[in-house]
Amino acid sequence: MTGNGPSLIDVARAAGVATATAGRALGGYGQVSARTRERVLAAAAELGYRTNGLARSMITGSTQTIGVVVTDVANPFFATALSGITDVTHPAGFEVLLANTGGDLDAERRAITVMSEKRVDGVIVAAAQPGEGAHLKQAIGAGVPVVLIDRLVRGVPEADTVTIDNEHAATEAVAHLLELGHRRIGVITEAVSLVSGSRKRGLFPSAVRLRGYFEALRAAGIEPDEDLVGVARYDRGSAYDATMRLLAHAAPPTALLCTDNVLATGAYRAVQDRGLRMPGELSLIGFDDExxxxxxxxxxxxVEQPTYELGTRAGRQLLDRIADGGRPRRPHHVELHAKLVARGSTLPG
Amino acid sequence: MTGNGPSLIDVARAAGVATATAGRALGGYGQVSARTRERVLAAAAELGYRTNGLARSMITGSTQTIGVVVTDVANPFFATALSGITDVTHPAGFEVLLANTGGDLDAERRAITVMSEKRVDGVIVAAAQPGEGAHLKQAIGAGVPVVLIDRLVRGVPEADTVTIDNEHAATEAVAHLLELGHRRIGVITEAVSLVSGSRKRGLFPSAVRLRGYFEALRAAGIEPDEDLVGVARYDRGSAYDATMRLLAHAAPPTALLCTDNVLATGAYRAVQDRGLRMPGELSLIGFDDExxxxxxxxxxxxVEQPTYELGTRAGRQLLDRIADGGRPRRPHHVELHAKLVARGSTLPG
DNA sequence: CTGAAAGCGCTTACAG
DNA sequence: CTGAAAGCGCTTACAG
Incomplete structure (x- = not known):
């Protein structure tokens, strides 16, 4: 019960004008004489009037609100991207309705439904799963523009996308290690589809990075060794354990690539605890420059991702779509580049 | 233009019932026979109907949406608190409208106004400035419950608050250093009101922590030395510079307390670059356990803050308020405790 | 420039 | 259980 308060009718009555006139004076649309406007504004201030945005939106067909769906706001990656989004959309007059799915597909579906019912003007989505896009397709069908961020989703060809060139990013990292003379290069990943030749080509960043890792090795004439692939759940402890296992091998890797920042914290700690000198005994590369x-x-x-820019580009893309007012247009795809920042964990010095 | 789509009237017509009946079947309120419900549901599915939440909210007086206003979502502190908020409010059926003010008071005022116009059921605010609460007081007056988080604001005695016992947190940190034998204990802070005896008693965490620092010293019979107070802007580089200045003194501190996590990164780096051994030549304490x-x-x-809990408690508090439906009630104040986690940067070992 | 009327899409009494 | 009517608080043609 948002304690109703005075309506436009009350203001109009107090100012001695028609509600339509009061609305024009307060809403900044149509024509009103300066004198009338003043009287209305005075009456509104006196009564403590505040516009009912619900009623306004119902008529104008625009809520000036966008939805943003992420899997984990507490992850610096998404928090930073989110700030990029708000920095672009807020000045343009849009508020952000935020949903945190925790990577749960059902939560994502519910979020999209609710946002759609609340009549957001568009949504930016970092999807929970790459294989399931029916709910997104439905939203687009209902006239809600969708911009996919960071992760591609199958079955939503109409959606705009803003991603990072993850395959190249991983390739570049491996190339850096190869150049330093490494041949036994391991990887710590949360990608599920392990097998390099898998037919289920992953769309998610971790899977794409893993693919880049494999291909860079092959291009250098090195056959990937499954013993050098450490699979972890998406948390520090699991990455720690996976790293420890790799390092305990009879023929351990001399270099290690982590496909994500969270995994990198676990791997770094494992190398420390194992007592290995970096980069002398082990070279380590992480993702995201925190x-x-x-x-x-x-x-x-x-590998430094342009995380903030990922957000600003997605925000701008969505604003463009909204400005287009639902006119059909072919989807727009932006792919940003990540950059290797070489430091002491790989550079002998 | 969210391409309007079918309305309840269309569904009712297709199902051969009155709109009121269709609404009851779809909205889950009132009484409907199973047979009628089925027919309505089928018609709705057929037409691709989605409820217009705007119209519903206008009647029910509830948007099932709360506003969250923070100064910087990209800061892990706020990102974590935010995830605590959504984890509590989302399962209760509330969405979050997020505003990122960047610490700008005007942006905060606009955010509160817009959220109020969008008829949020309540707001959680991490304020930009401790001295300015008129806009918050006004929101409360209009029937929008306000929960202050992390920071107190003057002039809004009606607001609920969820904060951390910052004075005690700082005191405990200083006590730890005193116990280890330190007498020249410095501080890196972004608090503006420097002077220990200032009459403008700060309400913000940094100011309160600084006060705790001063009082802990005095309690130990040590007169605070202004030369040991390093003031920095709220960024790593500035904290670095401030730390470097302190360490360059003729009689430098043997221990340093940072009143925030961002400042701690700058200070840690400065101590490294200065080539001082920790804790042998300098002991360092930071805030927030990242x-x-x-x-x-x-x-x-x-000093580990219960950041996530700060969010969950604020969320729960706001839900309670909303459930109370605007019935006047005295404000509720929650103060959580921070905990010192002693590690190698202070413990000789 | 101003006003009277219609209407956005729902839910809520009120009858039956 | 179902329906006809009123109404939430605005903005938008349409006249004047």
Whole structure:
């Protein structure tokens, strides 16, 4: 019960004008004489009037609100992307309705439904699963523009996308290690589809990065060794364990690539605990350039993603779509480049 | 233009019932026979009907949406608190309208106004400035419950608050250092009201922590030395510079307390670059226990804030308020405790 | 420039 | 259980 308060009718009555006139004075549309406007504004202030955005939106057909769906706001990656989104959309007059799915597909479906019912003008989605896009397709069908961010989803060809060139990013990281002379290069990943030749070509960043890793090795004439692939759940402890297992092998890797920032914290810790010198005994590369990567010793070599820009581009793309007012147009795909930042964890020095 | 689509009237017509009946079947309120419900549901599915939440909210007086206003979502502190909020409110059926103010008071005022016009059922606010609460008071007056989080604001005695016992947190940190024998204990802070005896008693965490620092010293019979207070803007670089200045003094501190996690990254780096051994030549304490604090060597001693819980408690508090339906009730104040986690940066070992 | 009327899409009494 | 009517609070043609 948002304690109703005065309506436009009350303001109009107090100002001695018609509601349509009061609406024009307060809403900044149509024509009103300066004198009338003043009287209406005075009456509104006196009564403590606030526009009912619900009623307005119902008529105008626009809520000036966009939905943003992510799997985990507490992850610095999404938090940073989110700030990129708001920095672009807020000045344009749009508010953000946020949903945190925790990677649960059902939660994502519910979020999309609710946002659609609340009549958001569009949504930006970091999907929970690459295989399931029916709910997104339905939203688009209902006239809600969708921009996919960070992750591609199968079955939604109409959606705009803003992603990072993950395959190249991984390739570049491996190339860096090859150049330094490494041949036994391991990887810590949360990708499910392990097998390099799998037919289920993954669409998610971790899967794409894993593919890049495999291909870079092959291009260098090295047959990937499954013993050098450490699979972890998406948390630090699991990455720690996976790293420890790899390092305990009879023929352990001399270099390690982590496909994500969370995994990198676990791997870094494991290498420390194992007592291996970096980069002398083991070279390590992480993903995402977070503040801590230059506080550890040695500093961590990383693949730096343009995370904030991922958000700003997605925001701008959605604003464009909304401005287009649902006119059909072919989907727009933006792919941003990640950049290798070489530091002490790989560079002998 | 969210391409309007079929309305309840269309569904009712297709099902051969009155709109009121169709509404009852679809909305889950009132009484409908099973047979009628089925027919309505079938018609709705056929037409691709989706409820117009705007119209519903206008009548029910509830949007099932809360506003959350923070100064910086990209800061792990707020990102984590935010996830605590959504974890509590989302299962209760509430969506989150997010505003990122960047610490700008005007942006905060606009956000509150817009959220109020969008008829959110309540707001959780991490305020930009402690001195300015008129807009919040006004929201409360209009019937929008307000829960202040992390920071107190003057002039809004009606608001619920969920904060951390910052004075005690700082006191405990200083006590730890005193116990280890330190007498020259410095502080890196972004608090503006520097002077210990200032009459403008700060309400913000940084100011309260600074007060705790001063009082802990005095309680130990040590007169605070202004030369040991390093003031920085709220960023890593500025904290780095401030720390470097302190360490360059003729009689430098032997221990340093940082009143925030961002400042701690700058200070840690400065101590490294200065070539001082921790804790032998300098002991360091930070705020907030982030993943990196156990990756650096030595590990960082910190005051660990219950950040996630700050969010869940604020969420629950707001839900309670909303459930109360605007019935006047005295404000509720929750103060959570921070905990010192002693590690290598202070413990000789 | 101003006003009277219609209507956005629902839910809520009120009858039956 | 079902329906006809009223109404939530605005904006939008349509006249004047």
């Amino acid at each position: 503040p801590w990567t230059t506080l550890v010793r040695p500093e961590l070599t990383v | 993943p990196w604090t156990t990756l650096v060597r030595p590990e960082l001693t910190v």
